[in-house]
Amino acid sequence: MANKVKSVSEVVKTIPSGAHIALGGFAIARCVITVVHELIRQQKRDLTISQGIIGLDTDLLVGAGLVSRLIMGGGSLDRFGPAHCVNRARESKSLRCEDYTSLSICFRYLAGALGLSFIPIKSLLASEVLERLEAGPAAGDVKRSKCPFTGEEYVLLRALTPDVSLVHVQVADPEGNCRIDGPRWENEEEAKAGRRVIVVAEEIVPTEYIQRSPERTIIPGHRVEAVIHQPFGAFPTAVFGRYDYDADHLRMYVNHAKEPGRVKEYLEKFVLGCRDHWEYLDKLGGLRRMEELRADPVSGY
């Protein structure tokens, strides 16, 4: 079968500016940091980002000025602070942001994954979330309607089919069969909604390993275009069963993100100033730090 393992730089070269990219991260967990950094190094601009719960991944891309449109359910960097770059960009109106909810983003991905161009939902009604969508540029993506059988009032949502869906997984084989350990949030629907699916894997295993517990395969290989093998690829965000988030680094990031000038500083030092993810990991403390944060097998963190 095909070996789809590729380097992050060659994969990101295939992603055009202006693309709609779906991110699989959640606040400070399983963010595709290695791809985000490369998107910044290659200065892919005018991106549309969709995500259930935004986090460090989206805040970095917005902080780097690469995002023109954000479709999200919400998000922050959890207790470490808000997504300063995203919030600031919204306040300065330099970012077009379409606010949905966790479930409505999940349903939009589900519709995309199922090849349905629309799907009904019973949230959003009687809220300013819906009113703002109807009044804004997203007006064409939502429509109030009634069930043809029960007459019940629904909001119909347009399917989301990202140009590229990115997911960070713990395990993949060279063909792209992927496992996700721990909760999967909307990753399965997000990935399968994508026109192209690119995964970052902490570990590459032989297909025979996948065949030993096929019920663990969440994304089948034939749906995956490329597998990027990058241990600690989500660092400093957490990957369940592999490593914990780096609280110190996240605090430091949030302190930089507070001020536009210092975001630049952070990006210079940790992204543009690094040839690749390995150099970045070295700057963050290298092997020693990674070992400190490596998960214990019982707790998974």
Place this chain on the structure above:
Amino acid sequence: MANKVKSVSEVVKTIPSGAHIALGGFAIARCVITVVHELIRQQKRDLTISQGIIGLDTDLLVGAGLVSRLIMGGGSLDRFGPAHCVNRARESKSLRCEDYTSLSICFRYLAGALGLSFIPIKSLLASEVLERLEAGPAAGDVKRSKCPFTGEEYVLLRALTPDVSLVHVQVADPEGNCRIDGPRWENEEEAKAGRRVIVVAEEIVPTEYIQRSPERTIIPGHRVEAVIHQPFGAFPTAVFGRYDYDADHLRMYVNHAKEPGRVKEYLEKFVLGCRDHWEYLDKLGGLRRMEELRADPVSGY
């Protein structure tokens, strides 16, 4: 937490005649035979059965004259033969049968599981399957419509929310947390669409065992009303990883099913003539036969 383990007879007592029961079996695999036999012993009549792919389970219920309405995607007893009782009942018009397809049944369950009263689909169009549904008593469950965003033509399906959803699983804990080994066909959607969910488990494990691999839990305990513990409960149909189907018995069944008179004979001997599932298993060869058909751990059959 609650211990939901109950006997099949007390559980079936709570299912009224006229109920809509969803069956989780597939032709000759994971059929809830122990519940089907008890439904026949307790003579629950006028049942509506819904199922993706019918098999021995539905053919037995129809053969016993307990089913007045069947909503199905199709099915047979695979290479062992057609579902004679179902086909004969259709030919004699003693059974109201609504023919769908595998995916449309799955989507109707999905809608039910998601609390959507309707869901669109792109199959059925331009077929006699749809025409017959529109012309028959199911007319109120299907409607041609267009996507409000793309204008594409769809069939809208009414959600299926069975009164009772039955599934045969390999493993459950006393609270009802369930695992299904091997492919799950439409079992997750079928179960979660149910107003009541009743599972038959080959094995009951402590909750601590479930907590060791929570990603394997397909049906969470809080959705399950009762757990029936019955080893070889699907016999003579197969349960992946536990035991193979009994080809001899299935052939013998099909030979009986061919003729109305002999169906009665079969039911007398193997269902009505048995106090419970253990006595039935003894009639089929008891421990020795079960051991012959017990799955080997590598192949799962």
Place this chain on the structure above:
Amino acid sequence: MSPTEEMKRNSTVANVRATEIMAAAGARELHDGEVVIVGLGLPEIATVLAKRTHAPGLSALLEVGVMNPIPKDTPVGLGDSRIFYRSTCWSSYLDVMGMNLHRGVVDVGFLGALEVDRYGSINTTLLKQDAGKVRYVNGSAGGNDVASLAKRVIVIMRHEKRKLPMAVAHLTSPGFVGGHSRNELALRGGGPHRVITDMAVLGFDPNTHSACLVSLHPGTRLEEVIENTGFALQIPKEVPATPLPTAEELRLLREEIDPKGVHLK
């Protein structure tokens, strides 16, 4: 917040913190056998307390796809591996928010809030500041979905005038919007049931759908509550006192559930 307020909040009534009264009051709103979707922080603390006391059969769901976790360390958020520990199920948004919440089997939605108005509508999206300036915060996440679909909604928050305005700055998650019934709003969920603050427990009048006082925390004066509420609260003739946490509840909260006082500080 003024130093005196700060003082009051952290001062003790019979050596009980306001946050501990809130957690205990929240726990008492949950019944055994119910299914609850919980947010992190005090809602989760209250849910764990209920499970450890009168409601062992409570099912706690987290929107990310986690059921009944038994964390041994305090998580910083729903994506924190600490909140996945010893769960009975790891699934997905689609399962928890779709096949449970949207399916209609979730009894209680337990949320935090930035602002709650007299009709129980919640704002978690933005703050309006002087000169029409807007400050954005986290957005809805699962909040709107839970508020729309759970059979009843419980909010835990600090009691401040600006956090309990006549009308929220942004209606993220609907309560009894405009005083309308949930039916009139075409919403399936039962809507707001309780708002538990550090001063009192609020409820909603079945007829007017407007917020009313249910009980006053010991050590809080009615005037304080009225002063610190941005709308006219319906006050019953007799205002009962919120029961203090029992000794066992306090022991559990302080020694087992949040020993480091991350949420109970």
Place this chain on the structure above:
Amino acid sequence: MSPTEEMKRNSTVANVRATEIMAAAGARELHDGEVVIVGLGLPEIATVLAKRTHAPGLSALLEVGVMNPIPKDTPVGLGDSRIFYRSTCWSSYLDVMGMNLHRGVVDVGFLGALEVDRYGSINTTLLKQDAGKVRYVNGSAGGNDVASLAKRVIVIMRHEKRKLPMAVAHLTSPGFVGGHSRNELALRGGGPHRVITDMAVLGFDPNTHSACLVSLHPGTRLEEVIENTGFALQIPKEVPATPLPTAEELRLLREEIDPKGVHLK
């Protein structure tokens, strides 16, 4: 079926069975890297043959939620554990039929049929007998879904006049219904591409959408095909012969893929 027909079907052309020619012809219709949804029997045999020869990167999906199985024993149906062996993924209908087929990523739907008409519509539901009597069979199962949504559909079946009628007794799965384009029928899938029988390989005219002869199996005469087809088959001036299976294909079929001759008998 008459004894002579029976004879012919099982007789050998250069020691090759008709079923072996069918399997090899089916395999050649599948290209490396494609995604195919397969039914059991000859479709599965042909798919395994393609995977073992020119199309190692073929992805084979079974509607029950099985991907790329490598069975060591011959299954009796899609629910038979034998077909789950050494798969790369066990999921569900929703995944295979919803998130792959309905999503539009399935290149080939490989089906069996009871009847196929001149426009490639399939009947798997019922047979009409004398005196208007109806005999029901298996129904659609995934057939209608696959025929509606796969990019191209390949059918493998026996070549008999009654199985290839002008119009099917029941239109279970749509081809180019009434000669209409798939677009006119509002169907996403590309529709019927090949009908592989024990006598010939049929295709469909891009303009008339009516069945045409693509190739004749060695040892079959054109007259036989015309005799045994219930509608007017479009015949090209030059009718090529269906290539016989190679020695290696025969070895794989006989020694490894179906040694017991369950499907190739």
